[in-house]
Amino acid sequence: MNKHIIVQKYGGSSVANIDRIKTVAKRILSSKKKNNGIVVIVSALGDTTDELEDLAFSITKNPPEREMDMLMSTGEQISCALLAMAIKAQGHDAISFTGTQVGIRTDKSHTKARIESISARRIRKALSENKIVIVAGFQGINKDDDITTLGRGGSDLSAVALAQTLKAKVCEIYTNVNGIYTTDPRIVKQAQKIKTITFDEMLEMASLGAQVMQVRSIEVAKRFNIPIHVRSSFSKEEGTMIVKKTSKLEEIVVQGVTSSKSEAKITICAVPDQPGIAAKIFTEISKTGANVDIIVQNVSHTRHTDISFTVPKKGLSKAFAAAKKIAKKIKAGEVHQDKNIARISIIGSGMRSHHGIAAKMFQTLAKNKINIEMIATSEISISCIINSVQAIKAVKALHKAFQLEKRK
């Protein structure tokens, strides 16, 4: 019998071509030799997902979502069949399954389905026959027996959900980076790999710009306390463990610095200072589907005030139009938009109980002549909105100020 079950997920870049598929197969075999039950979730080969999407959009500007799922799910079916072949060619029995075949039941929301249950009957049977199991990621099947997909990055979710169902010891996420870093190594050369990070910290890191793992899958891992190991498929080096609580929790305050340019700022000037006016504004904005994040209301001497808020750049034009409409209605002043902003965040679970972290952040930015436009804080993060041209400078300064280059 298998000592442990280990779930491994390989992303599209790990299986981008035939050679890489063979390399991944070799890697899987070496894990197998440690006498573990191995269940592999694999994404579509390299750019397959984009290619299939292009095909659909060349047929129609508005492809029906059910048919999109029918189409897109083939990418993972191809890669899991090829990976099973490569493993068998290297001498170990392997078997591939679609989402349908392993009973990954989802709700009916095509292109962004949520997993409801996993039977995994065939996986357990194959494991008991000492087969390496390859499962097509990103896909499931709904109550009508229609194929569904889980949204971009959905293979991470397939992996975490299967790890939970199979009571796996660990869920290994293989990607093209060595792990999670204290900040983006392309910006700060001295960025250090983080050995251990909590789910909460990772959620902040993921949503604020470190695009290594899908956010929903981290949420699921957190809920069921499934240890995640993010590591490179191109090296044997240990990556980053994502866990519930790190043993070093007391010592480490700031885990990392992130920057994101995905938001824009809208300012409504000279808003009449009346009760309920903010509610009026944001009810109108939310109708556009925009996810309003940081909101700042400037106190003023007169009976008027300026209200600024951020929205994702994607929904900016709709939100801006709505803001202008409501401004007119409530007799406010001009409405401005600013796309040239960046959100700089420091993240760490110990932050709350440590004084002076926020002050140090503000001082560091001030010392570097970086103007803070807006501030937001959470349990484990402090974010500042600054001018986007100063983003790199800010990340470098903060990384140094919190001595992240000395992290071991």
Added chain:
Amino acid sequence: MNKHIIVQKYGGSSVANIDRIKTVAKRILSSKKKNNGIVVIVSALGDTTDELEDLAFSITKNPPEREMDMLMSTGEQISCALLAMAIKAQGHDAISFTGTQVGIRTDKSHTKARIESISARRIRKALSENKIVIVAGFQGINKDDDITTLGRGGSDLSAVALAQTLKAKVCEIYTNVNGIYTTDPRIVKQAQKIKTITFDEMLEMASLGAQVMQVRSIEVAKRFNIPIHVRSSFSKEEGTMIVKKTSKLEEIVVQGVTSSKSEAKITICAVPDQPGIAAKIFTEISKTGANVDIIVQNVSHTRHTDISFTVPKKGLSKAFAAAKKIAKKIKAGEVHQDKNIARISIIGSGMRSHHGIAAKMFQTLAKNKINIEMIATSEISISCIINSVQAIKAVKALHKAFQLEKRK
């Protein structure tokens, strides 16, 4: 309710690119307007099947058949999703299904599975909702819920089997030719399209070189008496109807002339003329898996005889080796092989009851100085093996001799 159910099958060339998929969608919509229930079976886009096969063989020389089916079945899944999108974009509701989803149950012979049953529950439901139904051809599912494929040309079989299950009025096979011709129009310019042909005649035509429809699917159509309409997806012209009995059966004797270079000839010289010697030889040859077809034993004055037979070129080397081995064992003489042969056949249901057809064939070949090496006859065909360099000349002469250019 739908007046009739019509099953349409579109081959890979009919859906080779986005424009053709849109054209096919338009064609399907115009059939739908005649108030029929339309069920479409579609092959993989253009060269997808070959591309997927190449991927597998670049992983391993000997890909496991179960994984091959997992891989290859994606081709049809892609095309049926795209076709459903194209139809919806043109304004009619459509839904695509995999072989699994419509319950095409097969045996366990991966890569060449046989259909055992079809539930078609979801097809009937979708038809009752006035949807155009698109089904992925070439694939099914076995008792283990593993994906199977039906072998090359398997989409024809999917179409015929669905037509039988749904009691369709007709099964239309859309291809890149206008129908079945009296002979290959690339060889004889005067070749005429045949309006109606019997299943038996078509079986001879198909197996003897006219590669328009898969042989197994014609056998199934014959068994269940499902009328087939072979026609072009690029024109509105009527094609060829394949039916049980043609109304003109008495008048038409020779339907067509075919030529094939897929066989080779093996001759064992000086075989001792003893009872049971032929059985010994062909038992040995059949062990190689070669399908021996025409056998000719030359009468001789001595106690020795020459035995010649044809085998498919594919298995020639194995069959030749076996022939040499048995020749030595039975103390026969030399063994020769000849790849430069062609089989020229005339086909027609009325042949048996018409005298002089064979004589006319032999005379025509003789008049054209074409030597006949072997002869084989069946209920509805006469075949001659000749030197392959004379194949085109023979086809032209026979087409003219039987006045096939005057067929209406």
